Amino acid sequence: EDQVTQSPEALRLQEGESSSLNCSYTVSGLRGLFWYRQDPGKGPEFLFTLYSAGEEKEKERLKATLTKKESFLHITAPKPEDSATYLCAVQGEKTSYDKVIFGPGTSLSVIP
Amino acid sequence: DTEVTQTPKHLVMGMTNKKSLKCEQHMGHRAMYWYKQKAKKPPELMFVYSYEKLSINESVPSRFSPECPNSSLLNLHLHALQPEDSALYLCASSLGTGGFYGYTFGSGTRLTVV
Numbered sequence: 001e002d003q004v005t006q007s008p009e010a011l012r013l014q015e016g017e018s019s020s021l022n023c024s025y026t027v028s029g030l031r032g033l034f035w036y037r038q039d040p041g042k043g044p045e046f047l048f049t050l051y052s053a054g055e056e057k058e059k060e061r062l063k064a065t066l067t068k069k070e071s072f073l074h075i076t077a078p079k080p081e082d083s084a085t086y087l088c089a090v091q092g093e094k095t096s097y098d099k100v101i102f103g104p105g106t107s108l109s110v111i112p
Numbered sequence: 113d114t115e116v117t118q119t120p121k122h123l124v125m126g127m128t129n130k131k132s133l134k135c136e137q138h139m140g141h142r143a144m145y146w147y148k149q150k151a152k153k154p155p156e157l158m159f160v161y162s163y164e165k166l167s168i169n170e171s172v173p174s175r176f177s178p179e180c181p182n183s184s185l186l187n188l189h190l191h192a193l194q195p196e197d198s199a200l201y202l203c204a205s206s207l208g209t210g211g212f213y214g215y216t217f218g219s220g221t222r223l224t225v226v
Contacts, residue, residue, distance in 0.1 A: 098210075100211045
């Protein structure tokens with residue numbers, strides 16, 4: 001069964017203090033790994049799709065990387081507006097194309 | 113238009129009521145989804161419509177009934193809900209199946225069952 005875990009559960013950073021969030025996954029053949037950002041009371045917002053080990057994607061202060069067992073979301077010089085819950089999701093080859101498995105998320109707080 | 117619009121934003125209903133949640137998108141997306149999200153938990157998939165046909169029902173109780181009248185609209189009919197069904201109900205759409213293009217989520221309907 002496909003599984004996704006994320007760490008840490010919560011992270012507090014000072015503005016400008018770079019860090020990384022971890023997403024570890026277990027799937028029978030990875031089709032894709034996805035990162036989303038969710039603000040309180042809102043739906044998740046799509047950030048990235050990663051397909052294969054070694055792949056990297058960047059968007060503003062965020063950079064996502066992928067290995068065969070985990071993905072990292074690196075946040076460089078974060079700002080308070082980066083505060084949100086970051087969700088990782090995976091789709092494995094034995095899962096329906098219409099279904100992804102979400103991890104529990106990391107709640108990020110960036111303090112001014 | 114790059115949004116998924118959900119109405120109502122908030123809903124309070126009694127356990128004997130019948131209500132409906134509505135979701136609309138005009139991006140030409142052919143897959144639409146209903147998710148349920150409890151506080152501090154990830155979204156849980158409920159239903160998927162692909163090209164207006166129900167493709168996934170994640171063993172959701174029959175008190176939740178989905179409907180896809182056309183490629184732009186998705187409804188979730190609610191009847192005889194329980195207090196534990198209180199949650200944020202999220203609608204999402206995607207260009208195709210697989211989620212590879214990313215899901216576009218609405219802001220959700222906050223449902224409270226009393």
